[in-house]
Amino acid sequence: xxxxKSFFTSFIKKDATKTVVTSLWxxxxxxxxxxxxxxxxxxRDAAFGMTSVLGNYLIFSSHSDRLNYFGQAxxxxxxxxxxxxxxxxxxxxxxxxxxxxxxxxxxVIIITLLGVGANMPWWFxxxxxMIGAAIWSMISGALKAFFNVNEVISGIMLNWIALYxxxxxxxxxxxxxxxxxxxxxxxxxxxxxxxxxxxxxxxFAGNQIVxxxxxxxxxxxxxxxxxxxxxxxGYELKATGFNPDAAKYAGxxxxxxxxxxxAISGALAGLAAVLNLQNGFTSWRLSSVTxxxxxxxxxxxxxxxxxxxGIIFSSYFIIHISEGxxxxxxxxxxxxxxxxMTSVIIYLSGFTAFMKEMIRKNEIKDELNRLNREKEKKx
Amino acid sequence: MEEIYAIEMLGISKRFGNILxxxxxxxxxKKGHILALCGENGAGKSTIMSILFGLYxxxxxxxxxxxxxxxxxxxxDATKLNIGMVHQHFKLVDTFTVLQNIILGEETLRxxxxxxxxxxxxxxxxxxxxxxxxxxxxxxSEIIEIINKYDLHVDLDKKIKDISVEMQQKVEIIKMLYRxxxxxxxxxxxxxxxxxxxxxxxxxxxxxxxxGKSIIFISHKLNEVFSVSDEITVIRKGKYIDTLLTKDTxxxxxxxxxxxxxxDLNSKKHQKSxxxxxLRVEHLTxxxxxxxxxxxxxxxxxxxxxxxxxxxxxxxxxxxxxxxGITGIKKTSGGLILLNGKDISKFSIRExxxxxxxxxxxxxxxxxxxLDYTIYENSILxxxxxxxxxxxxxxxxxxxxxxxDHLINKYDIRSSNEGNTITRSxxxxxxxxxxxxxxxxxxxxxxxxxxxxxxLDIGAIEGIHHLILEQRxxxxxxxxxxxxxDQVLTLSDRILVMxxxxxxxxxxxxxxxxxxxxxxxxxxxxAIVNAIKEGNDE
Numbered sequence: 010x011x012x013x014k015s016f017f018t019s020f021i022k023k024d025a026t027k028t029v030v031t032s033l034w035x036x037x038x039x040x041x042x043x044x045x046x047x048x049x050x051x052x053r054d055a056a057f058g059m060t061s062v063l064g065n066y067l068i069f070s071s072h073s074d075r076l077n078y079f080g081q082a083x084x085x086x087x088x089x090x091x092x093x094x095x096x097x098x099x100x101x102x103x104x105x106x107x108x109x110x111x112x113x114x115x116x117v118i119i120i121t122l123l124g125v126g127a128n129m130p131w132w133f134x135x136x137x138x139m140i141g142a143a144i145w146s147m148i149s150g151a152l153k154a155f156f157n158v159n160e161v162i163s164g165i166m167l168n169w170i171a172l173y174x175x176x177x178x179x180x181x182x183x184x185x186x187x188x189x190x191x192x193x194x195x196x197x198x199x200x201x202x203x204x205x206x207x208x209x210x211x212x213f214a215g216n217q218i219v220x221x222x223x224x225x226x227x228x229x230x231x232x233x234x235x236x237x238x239x240x241x242x243g244y245e246l247k248a249t250g251f252n253p254d255a256a257k258y259a260g261x262x263x264x265x266x267x268x269x270x271x272a273i274s275g276a277l278a279g280l281a282a283v284l285n286l287q288n289g290f291t292s293w294r295l296s297s298v299t300x301x302x303x304x305x306x307x308x309x310x311x312x313x314x315x316x317x318x319g320i321i322f323s324s325y326f327i328i329h330i331s332e333g334x335x336x337x338x339x340x341x342x343x344x345x346x347x348x349x350m351t352s353v354i355i356y357l358s359g360f361t362a363f364m365k366e367m368i369r370k371n372e373i374k375d376e377l378n379r380l381n382r383e384k385e386k387k388x
Numbered sequence: 389m390e391e392i393y394a395i396e397m398l399g400i401s402k403r404f405g406n407i408l409x410x411x412x413x414x415x416x417x418k419k420g421h422i423l424a425l426c427g428e429n430g431a432g433k434s435t436i437m438s439i440l441f442g443l444y445x446x447x448x449x450x451x452x453x454x455x456x457x458x459x460x461x462x463x464x465d466a467t468k469l470n471i472g473m474v475h476q477h478f479k480l481v482d483t484f485t486v487l488q489n490i491i492l493g494e495e496t497l498r499x500x501x502x503x504x505x506x507x508x509x510x511x512x513x514x515x516x517x518x519x520x521x522x523x524x525x526x527x528x529s530e531i532i533e534i535i536n537k538y539d540l541h542v543d544l545d546k547k548i549k550d551i552s553v554e555m556q557q558k559v560e561i562i563k564m565l566y567r568x569x570x571x572x573x574x575x576x577x578x579x580x581x582x583x584x585x586x587x588x589x590x591x592x593x594x595x596x597x598x599x600g601k602s603i604i605f606i607s608h609k610l611n612e613v614f615s616v617s618d619e620i621t622v623i624r625k626g627k628y629i630d631t632l633l634t635k636d637t638x639x640x641x642x643x644x645x646x647x648x649x650x651x652d653l654n655s656k657k658h659q660k661s662x663x664x665x666x667l668r669v670e671h672l673t674x675x676x677x678x679x680x681x682x683x684x685x686x687x688x689x690x691x692x693x694x695x696x697x698x699x700x701x702x703x704x705x706x707x708x709x710x711x712x713g714i715t716g717i718k719k720t721s722g723g724l725i726l727l728n729g730k731d732i733s734k735f736s737i738r739e740x741x742x743x744x745x746x747x748x749x750x751x752x753x754x755x756x757x758x759l760d761y762t763i764y765e766n767s768i769l770x771x772x773x774x775x776x777x778x779x780x781x782x783x784x785x786x787x788x789x790x791x792x793d794h795l796i797n798k799y800d801i802r803s804s805n806e807g808n809t810i811t812r813s814x815x816x817x818x819x820x821x822x823x824x825x826x827x828x829x830x831x832x833x834x835x836x837x838x839x840x841x842x843x844l845d846i847g848a849i850e851g852i853h854h855l856i857l858e859q860r861x862x863x864x865x866x867x868x869x870x871x872x873x874d875q876v877l878t879l880s881d882r883i884l885v886m887x888x889x890x891x892x893x894x895x896x897x898x899x900x901x902x903x904x905x906x907x908x909x910x911x912x913x914x915a916i917v918n919a920i921k922e923g924n925d926e
Contacts, residue, residue, distance in 0.1 A: 239785075241778045244765070251760045257717060258747070258755040259770040260738030 028314035035312065036326060039357040043350035047342070054340040061340075062350065065333035073214040080213030082328055084290060087226040088281040089324040092306030094233050095277035097315055099160075101237060102270035103250030108149050108164025110303030111171035112142040112275045116282035117293050118175050121193045124202030124287060125185045131202050131287055139279040145171065146275020147268055154267040168299045179293050191295040196287055204287045218288040226284065227321075229277070234317040246270055278303070392454060394419045394571055394602035395440065395471075400449035402435055409435040412449070413628045415604070415621055417571070419454075422593060422603045424617035424634070426610070426646055428845035429816075432626040433606045434476070437573050440604075441473045442466040453571075472564030473573040478556050480548045486555075487544040490563050491527045498523040534565045538595050554585045561592065572596065573604045578612055582702045583873055583902075584910050590616050608646070608846060610639045611874065622646055647847050662881070663693030665729075666744075666833050666865035667714070668920065672723035674709050674889075683709045685889040687723075689919035691834065691865040696856070698868040698880035702909050706889035707869045708750060711838055714867075715747050716740045717755075728833060741770060746827040750838035750869065752816070756823040759812040763803060766811050767792040767826050799825035800851075817848035824852055828859060835859055838869040853879060873902050884919050887911045894919045 043062070047055040061068050066078030092109055099106035116138040123129045123137060149167060152158035179193050180186050187194050196202050198217050206220035213219045237243035248256040249266045257263060281302060285291050305327060313323035334350055395417040402410040409432045417423045427433045438444050440451065442460040450457050453469055460466050466473075480489050497520040528544065535541060540558045548556060557577060564572055574593075578586045593616050596603060607613050613620060614634060622629040622645040629645050644650045667690060674684040684706045691697045699707040712718035714725055716737040725733040732740050741747070749755035757766050768777050768788055776787040792807045799821045803809035811819055824840060837856060841849040856879060860866055870876050876883055877897050885893040885908040893908040894917045907913045 239783055240781050241773055241783060242781055244772055244783060248758050248761070248769070252754075252758045254754045255756065255758045255769065257737065258715075258749055260736065260741050262736070262738075 025314075025316075028316065028319065032312055032314055032319065032323065035357040039350075039353050042353045042357070046349055046353070051341055054342075058337045058340050058342060061336045062330060062333040065329050065336070068336070076212070076214040077216045078332075080209075080216035080219040081290075082325070082332055083213075083223060084216075084218040084284075084288060085332070086321075086325045086328045087222050088284040088302060089305055089309055089328060090226050090230065090320055091277050091281035091284060092302050093309040093313060093320040093324055094229065094317065095274040095281070096306050096310040097317065097320065098233065098246070098274040098277065099270055100310065100315060101243075101250050102246040102266060103253065104150075104153065104160050104267065104270055104274075106146070106164060106271075106274050106278075107161045107307075108146060108167050108303070109274075109278045109281075109306050110299035110301075111164065111168035112146045112278035113282045113300050113303055114168075114171040114175040114293075115145040116142040116279035117286060118178050119279075120196075120202075120282060120286045121179055121185050121293060122182075124196045124200070125194050125292075126182070128201045131204050134202050134287065135204075135280075135283045138283050139276040142279025142282070143272040143275035146271045146278065150268045150271025153271075154264040160271070168303070172296070172299050175293060176295055180295060187292075193292040195289045195292045198289055202287060203289060204283075218290045220288055222284045222288055226280075229280065230317045230321060233277075237317075242269065278306075281306070392419060393417060393452070394421075394454065395604075396452040396455075397436065397440060398450050398452070400436060400439060400446045400451075402432075402439060402444060402446050408626050410439070410446070411626045411628075413623060413626075414631075415440075416631070417602050417604055418618070419602055420597060420600050421618040422597055422605055422616050424613040424620045425604055425606045425623070426608060426613060426620055426642060427623040428608065428646055428847065429843075431623050431646075433623060434575055436623070437473065437575055437604065437606060440466070441471060441573060467567060467569070469571075470567070470569045471571045471573070472567060472569030474557065474560040474564070474575065474577060476575045476579065478560055480556060480559060482549040483547060485545050485547055486542055486551070486559050487524065487528060487531065489548060489559055490531055490544075490566050491522070494567055496523045496526050496530075497521065498526070531562060531566060534562055538565065538592065538599070540592065553580045554582075554588070557581070557589070558592075561596075570600070571602050571604075573606075575606045576608075577605070578607060578609060582871070582909075583906055584702070586612060587906075610642055613642070614639060624648055643846055662695045663863060665690050665692050666727065667691040667867065668724075668726040669710070669714065670724040670726070670920075672710065672713055672725065673721045674706075674713050674718060675721040677719075681889075682721075683889050684713060684720075687886075687889070687891055689884055689891065690921060691867050692921070693833075693865050694860055694863045695881045696860050696866040696868055696879055697882045697884060698870055698876050699886055700870060700873070700876045700880075700883050700905065700909065701886035703871055705886045705909075707886050708838065709889075710886075711747075711750075711836055711867075711869060714740075715745060715836065741832075744833040746830045746832040746835045748823055748827050748835070748837040748840050750842065752819050752823055757811050757819060760810060762808050762810055763796070763801065763822060764788050764792045764807045766822055767795050767807075769826065771830065795822070795825045795829065799855075801825065817844050820844060820848070820852070824855060828855060832864075834865045834867065836867045836869075839871060840868075841872075841875065849875075873905060876905070877902070882919075882921070884917070885909055887914070891917045891919055893917060 040063070044055065044059050047058045051058070066075050066082065069075050069078065092113070095109055095112070096106050119138040119141045120134055123134045124131075145167065149160045149163045152163045153160045180188075180191070185193050204221050206217050209219045209223065210217045237247065245256070245261050245266055246269065248259065248261055249263060253263060256266070285302070309320060309324045309327050312327070313319035313321070330350065331348075334348065393416050395415070397413065397415040400410050400413045400415075401408070413432070413436050415423070415425070415436065425433050425437070435444065439446050440460065442462045442465050445461065451460060452458065458469060460469065460471075481492065484492070531544065538561075540562055542551070542555050542558050542562070548559070557580070578589060581589060590612060593603060593605065605613070605617060617634045619631055620634055620637065620642055621631040622642060624646060632642070640650075669690065670688050672684055672687045673682060675681070676683045687706075687710060689697065699710060701707050709718060713720045716735065720733060723733065724731055727740070727743050727745065730743065732743055735743065753759060758769065761769075768791070772778055772783065777784055777791070789807060795801065796807065801821045802818050803814050811822065820840070827835065835856075840856065841852050844852070853875075856866060856868070868879060870879070880897050883895045883897060883900065883905070884891050885895070885905060887909065888911065892911070892914045895905070904913075
């Protein structure tokens, strides 16, 4: 019994546990605030609204519907994981990747041209898209490394350049542009460029958008985890991120590391586009705002405690809530309400650090109380 | 007749959570005397002085002023009792002028006066109910009086951010005198000063004593303590050890009391034959990219096996830049750097380290450690890419742990969680031991140590001195940069004095005294020196 207890206390005291606990707290707080917002807007239907947000696909009565939509949630989670990892890699190297949207857009151009236009094999499209996004991201990196231009500013500017490039290139090409819907054609399930479903569609009631991508993203998570845990490359990146001066002292090449970090993170943002487009789920819509996923990735990365494994769960959570949110429009809630709720949760994820501090303070208080009690016992 | 004490602190105890910072400490300051309070870092010196100044409340004990028990609950009470304190980090407002800083909180006020009778009514209202004007004129004349009396010349109209640290300290002193304080507390006042400034400061202390002020002076630099104090109180690990008359004791006795065992800072090194040349710097010049000034100007010297060459000088005279130039952290504008006969001046930082340089940098937080890394990760900071620590891009945790544990044992690195401790949470001395251990274990031909004992206490300094001498005896070439004359004189085999980017003097420690060195360091004396010594001149 004591053994279990000591295991439990050491488990609680671990830093990783604290991060998980704080992330859970943030999510819970966000849900409560979201519920309050629902109450203010439409008190009568608020409870039902909340259950549909939380339940998402679970509110469907038919088993196959549930599986189908569960599959859809998973398929949408994968690209968000990729984007969060992109944020994470840069963050560990002391950079902030706000250019994820732009890198994503560049990958979209490549995928649409090579996939929809030329029907190239899926793995080839995947690789070229990732390389393209990586090169785009390295523009920011090079500006930072050689001229010390703030990567956040260059990233935002590159986002807009990439957005209008994508709009322009795709919509001017009639073979890939569906002008009736003002969006590009999707990659059809039979084409070469379609990521194979490897039989997973049978598990998810025929939902073909779930496929090899799911396994791919798990492999990528594992690679990033190992990169930072075990490799010299990760060691250099983290040293550069924590203390660039000490890294320089130790002979670590700053320029090289900034370029590596931005390249990896660009490639991951490109992977997000691959996982979104090459399963035929979405395509590029004519737009005047940069793709949302670049910013969702930031929230998911922080809510996931900036840890590759944590990101899997935080990404799924965010997708789950926003998917569920889109279902409550029938109850007389404006579609924006769902966005407000998810935003609240996402903003609270920024409180992770703050919550961690609160937990630490509580621990110190407990420890002091314990010491005092012991002293009293003695005297 | 019983002696009258300006201040008596009797049986003072103070506990912070689990730590007993002061354990029944007695301090007795005689009127018109200078009492030095000595102890290592963390001995509780600052705590007891903060209690006297009302920043902390003691858990036990009484404070008496001139025989009467007083209560000091906050700094205002202390000021009322004419107790003033200069903190280790000055409490000045950067953007205010000197004059404004001095009178801050003690402003002399005057009422609105005017010749415009029409507004008289409203001015009356303002005088009565709102604010008054600060009487700068009166304050200025009072302060100038103090300045002349104590010889504390500062420019009253300059802003604090534009004046030197030495001047800022004078401002702090004037601040106390302006408040008519007669008990003055100085918390490590010389830590931020250069050798010459320290001499001036000690003169000021003597002046203050002459005028009848009673002074408590916290320091662990024994030279200063012995040159000004009347009595010395030693505390160690929060406990009162002893109070001795300065004239009846010796530096050796006091340092032994401080550390709790005999220490030997002047560890007499035995003579050592000097071997062949390892580092040779010829006509090294470094131009600062922003100011376009030559921060290092045509510097030439060499370091040979089994020799400790020290670059001495007042902070900021180009010593650090010479090291940056040799290690590759800063770009050089001209000159040759030869390591074992090979020109490394075009090499990258890593290539230079690989060709035989170990480097203990001057700033352990900026350069020496990645503070958010664990001891494991920091102990391989400049060799993680080598075998056996990594192979094909993968780190070998087992080897890293083995090596780190070896460092921890050999260099007595203390931490809460062994190798897994995040270095940010460790004490300065132990952080420094990681760096010193790491660099010494790299076993390179040239060891560069820049202010290796900065901010450490006597026990730790002794350890690091010992390690550096041991390396010299192992036939390593050692290039040392130090701002402390004691260190320069005890460790060096050759002293090169730098002034404004040039080497202005070369000495053997046995043939030079502190005064001469001081003259060269301040630029009062100058020689043209080519400090390359050929062959074995010993």
